[in-house]
Amino acid sequence: MPDKRTAPSKGVFTATVLANRQTGDCFYKADLEFTDAGAKALATFQAGQFVQVDASDVSLPPEDTIPAHLRDVCKRKVLLRRPFSFADVTAEQDRTTAELLYCVLGPASVRMTTLERGDALSIVGPLGKGFWVPPEKDTALLVVGGMGAPPIRCLAQSLTAEHPEINAVAFVGARTAETLPFEGTLDEVSQQLGFWVPAFAKYGIPSVVVTDDGSVGSRALVTESLVQWLDQHEHRPEKTIIYACGPENMLSALARVAEKWNIDCQVSMERRMACGIGLCQSCAVECRVEGSQETVYKLCCQDGPVFDTREVIFKA
Numbered sequence: 001m002p003d004k005r006t007a008p009s010k011g012v013f014t015a016t017v018l019a020n021r022q023t024g025d026c027f028y029k030a031d032l033e034f035t036d037a038g039a040k041a042l043a044t045f046q047a048g049q050f051v052q053v054d055a056s057d058v059s060l061p062p063e064d065t066i067p068a069h070l071r072d073v074c075k076r077k078v079l080l081r082r083p084f085s086f087a088d089v090t091a092e093q094d095r096t097t098a099e100l101l102y103c104v105l106g107p108a109s110v111r112m113t114t115l116e117r118g119d120a121l122s123i124v125g126p127l128g129k130g131f132w133v134p135p136e137k138d139t140a141l142l143v144v145g146g147m148g149a150p151p152i153r154c155l156a157q158s159l160t161a162e163h164p165e166i167n168a169v170a171f172v173g174a175r176t177a178e179t180l181p182f183e184g185t186l187d188e189v190s191q192q193l194g195f196w197v198p199a200f201a202k203y204g205i206p207s208v209v210v211t212d213d214g215s216v217g218s219r220a221l222v223t224e225s226l227v228q229w230l231d232q233h234e235h236r237p238e239k240t241i242i243y244a245c246g247p248e249n250m251l252s253a254l255a256r257v258a259e260k261w262n263i264d265c266q267v268s269m270e271r272r273m274a275c276g277i278g279l280c281q282s283c284a285v286e287c288r289v290e291g292s293q294e295t296v297y298k299l300c301c302q303d304g305p306v307f308d309t310r311e312v313i314f315k316a
């Protein structure tokens, strides 16, 4: 399938924090504002691209508020920028706002919890290549595994704005109710109406929620809920596409589902990234060479993070 993505202009920009608050057990949401050249560059952000955030100057919170298992590790200096996707990007006249949804995992993200309205944050981006829409698709199946939510939410936003001809359905999976990376009540009425997750309902996209322990939604894997939908709903494989972000074993299972049903599938991959711009080679993704038994290593930060599953050799 031809990959028509372009790499838009990138740069180092300063974002102003508009708000930053806790939205779940380990989840935070930061609203950022870009003006001038930053607003222009970020206005071209494609769902699935990412930015590198510099948290080296951001202060640590008081020690007793840091999760116990992270207290020691968080004292490490944050030397490298960290990659983050955006969950929502809105371009207005001379400003662009973006929503950064992040999970608290280590030194950088613990520091980011102390960001306050008015703080400045250095961002490099937009980086990498995002999701693309091949011609003649009429159905998009959006699959989220845990913290894979931000790029898929951003995609829901851009599909709604730019491809109203495409009907989308979202499948959201997490280990437990507490690890669902979405705000808002998952109430019974919205469940019965099929618009369970508010972040997708706001774009008119129905959603299905499953958890590993059944604490919310059915007790199932998100790949199982996708297969159930494929079994029960009429769709034409050549007009359908799966978009996903989540843990690599989920992406690998999805690739097998997509192959079996002969459906195009694009996934946003995660690798540890040092530079984010193709210099350090730390983010290799093993890929097939079309028409050959050979493989090549592509760079997640430059050739991805979004890949067609037909080309990826998954590690999990």
Ligand SMILES: Cc1cc2nc3c(=O)[nH]c(=O)nc-3n(C[C@H](O)[C@H](O)[C@H](O)COP(=O)(O)OP(=O)(O)OC[C@H]3O[C@@H](n4cnc5c(N)ncnc54)[C@H](O)[C@@H]3O)c2cc1C
Pocket (backbone or CB within 6 Å): 050, 082, 083, 084, 085, 086, 101, 102, 103, 104, 105, 106, 107, 108, 109, 110, 147, 150, 151, 269, 270, 271, 272, 273, 305
């Ligand atoms: C393209 C891309 C987009 C991302 N978007 C988001 C996002 O929108 N929201 C979000 O919360 N996180 C996102 N991440 C992950 C994010 O970069 C890490 O959570 C971040 O680096 C954590 O930094 P830290 O210093 O807090 O913790 P670190 O000490 O850097 O990491 C803590 C632990 O998390 C694991 N980890 C961190 N990064 C990765 C990775 N890339 N792959 C596999 N395991 C990893 C490791 O086990 C590590 O020990 C994204 C990663 C990539 C590559």
Ligand code: FES
Pocket (backbone or CB within 6 Å): 272, 273, 274, 275, 276, 277, 278, 279, 280, 281, 282, 283, 299, 300, 301, 302
């Ligand atoms: S992160 Fe350095 S080459 Fe990809």
